Amino acid sequence: MMNAMVLPGIVSLDDCRTPLEFTSLPIPDPGAGQVLVKVLSCGVCHTELDEIEGRTAPSQFPVVPGHEIVGRIVTLGAGVAQWTVGRRVGIGWIYASSGTSQENLSPEFRATGRDVNGGYAEYMCADARYIFPIPETFGDAEAAPLLCAGGIGYRALRLANLSDGDPLGLTGFGGSAHLVLQLVRHLYPRTKVYVFARDQRSRQFALEMGAHWAGASEATSPEPLQAIIDTTPAWKPIVEALRNLRPAGRLVINAIRKEDADKQELSRLSYHDHLWMEKEIKSVANITGNDLAEFLPIAAQIPIRPKVETYTLRQANQALVELKHGHVRGAKVIVMDQT
Numbered sequence: 001m002m003n004a005m006v007l008p009g010i011v012s013l014d015d016c017r018t019p020l021e022f023t024s025l026p027i028p029d030p031g032a033g034q035v036l037v038k039v040l041s042c043g044v045c046h047t048e049l050d051e052i053e054g055r056t057a058p059s060q061f062p063v064v065p066g067h068e069i070v071g072r073i074v075t076l077g078a079g080v081a082q083w084t085v086g087r088r089v090g091i092g093w094i095y096a097s098s099g100t101s102q103e104n105l106s107p108e109f110r111a112t113g114r115d116v117n118g119g120y121a122e123y124m125c126a127d128a129r130y131i132f133p134i135p136e137t138f139g140d141a142e143a144a145p146l147l148c149a150g151g152i153g154y155r156a157l158r159l160a161n162l163s164d165g166d167p168l169g170l171t172g173f174g175g176s177a178h179l180v181l182q183l184v185r186h187l188y189p190r191t192k193v194y195v196f197a198r199d200q201r202s203r204q205f206a207l208e209m210g211a212h213w214a215g216a217s218e219a220t221s222p223e224p225l226q227a228i229i230d231t232t233p234a235w236k237p238i239v240e241a242l243r244n245l246r247p248a249g250r251l252v253i254n255a256i257r258k259e260d261a262d263k264q265e266l267s268r269l270s271y272h273d274h275l276w277m278e279k280e281i282k283s284v285a286n287i288t289g290n291d292l293a294e295f296l297p298i299a300a301q302i303p304i305r306p307k308v309e310t311y312t313l314r315q316a317n318q319a320l321v322e323l324k325h326g327h328v329r330g331a332k333v334i335v336m337d338q339t
Contacts, residue, residue, distance in 0.1 A: 001024045001025065002024065003023075003313060004022075004023055004025045004064050004117075004120060004121035004122065004313075005020040005022055005065070005316045005317075006020060006021050006063065006064050006120075007021075007058065007061065007063050007064075008062045009061050009062075010053065012053055013052060013053060017317065017321050019317065020052075020065070020316055020317050022314055028125045029125075032077055032079050033077060033079055033080060034126060035077060035083055035089075035126055036075035036077075036123060036124075037091065037124055038071050038072050038123055039071045039336055040070050040335070040336055041069075041140040041141050041333050041334060042118070042119035042144060043066075043069075043149065043175070043333050044068075044316070044319045044334060045068055045148050046174075046255075047067070047114075048066070048320060048323075049320065049324055050256055050257045051113070052320070055256075056114065056256050056257050059114065059115045060115070064117035064120050065118050067093045067119065067147070067148055069090060069092075069118065069119035069124065069126075069147060070089075070140045070143045070144050071119070072088050072089070073085050073089060083128055089131040090133075090296070091130070091147065092148050092151055092287060092292050093147075093152070094112070094286060094288065096127040096130055097130075097288075099129070109286055111286070120316055121313075129289070132147075132292050134296070135300035138299075138300070138303075140335065141308050142306045144333045145179065145308065146179070146296060148176075148287070149176040149331055150176070150299060150304065150306070151287050151295050152176060152287050152291075153179050153183065154180075154183060154291060154294070154298070155284055155288075155291045156176075156231075156254040157183055157229065159282050160227035160229060160282075161227065161250060162226065162227050164191060165188070165190040165191055166226035167191065167192050167223055167225045167226055168225060168229070169193075169194045169227070169229070169244060170194070170195045170196070170231065171228060171230040171231065171232055171240070172197060173205060173211075173214075175328065177195070177229070178205070178307060178330055179306060180231075181195075182210075182304045183302070185210055186298075186301075192212035192213075193212055194211065194213045194214070194221050194223075195207075196214075196237060196240065197216070197217065202214075202327070202329075203215065218236070218240050219240075220243075225244050226246050227249060227251070228241040230253045231255070232255070233257075233258060234258070234262050235262050235265040235266055236262050238253065238265075238266075239265050239268050242279060243273055248279065248280075249280070250279070250282055251279070251281045253281065253283045307331065309331070310332075310333050310335045311332060311333070312335070313334055315334070316334055319334065
């Protein structure tokens with residue numbers, strides 16, 4: 001048997017501070033093409049909030065959430081020859097898909113921790129085609145957010161179509177944005193990064209991490225921006241970002257879902273001020289296996305250093321509530337061997 005945190009059904013985190021239940025489950029057996037992984041750490045991602053509150057509802061209940069997973073292979077399923085027992089690997093949001101270049105858009109896409117059990121447990125089964133070696137430069141806890149916040153940030157940065165020296169904006173400065181900033185400083189060293197965040201502590205964190213400027217969500221950038229990557233669950237940053245874009249600039253929305261609390265902000269959209277001059281809006285949909293295969297070696301080369309706050313498995317609800325309602329400095333990570 002193994003310890004796990006399970007989501008029994010959809011709830012609002014405004015009304016419930018303990019959406020997950022601590023329980024004991026049988027250790028799963030890997031099927032053909034799968035591996036059994038002993039989980040070492042699992043990041044806590046905003047997409048878990050979307051699952052819990054029903055914006056991207058799981059396809060089954062109860063379900064074990066979690067999709068920023070670092071673990072060691074303990075058993076190989078039938079037909080798995082490319083991996084060895086004992087190898088440290090990572091599992092991200094993509095559990096399995098079509099294997100095509102657009103597998104993130106495929107109806108075959110299945111998400112870890114939503115459509116199958118994920119990493120808020122001591123063991124999990126993973127598709128051997130969609131696990132990735134973790135570079136030795138990263139500890140278990142700091143590697144976890146690379147599997148989603150980092151990988152999806154890498155995809156968002158590529159979709160921004162940036163050239164070195166183009167000014168870039170980041171709205172929100174949490175688990176993903178603080179990794180994107182480190183990527184930008186390595187891949188586009190002449191690019192200035194401007195951060196928009198609602199609280200002063202996040203803005204100060206951005207400056208400490210190397211942002212050129214940091215201001216409030218509604219602030220006007222010191223210069224018009226070629227691209228802006230939005231990492232927030234809100235609508236107000238979208239409206240403000242469009243206003244801060246250059247002509248022909250691109251807004252990349254790096255979110256699985258948006259919350260409805262401030263959706264009325266969209267009524268402020270002005271075609272002339274926000275959308276005219278061939279501005280573009282591009283959404284990020286999921287992630288491909290190739291994104292993670294490319295990103296992890298780059299992250300090790302830099303090396304990216306995620307800022308992490310760790311929790312025990314039993315503290316998963318605390319981490320989720322803090323992510324929903326509190327200040328976030330970097331990434332939150334569940335570490336299995338903590339007591």
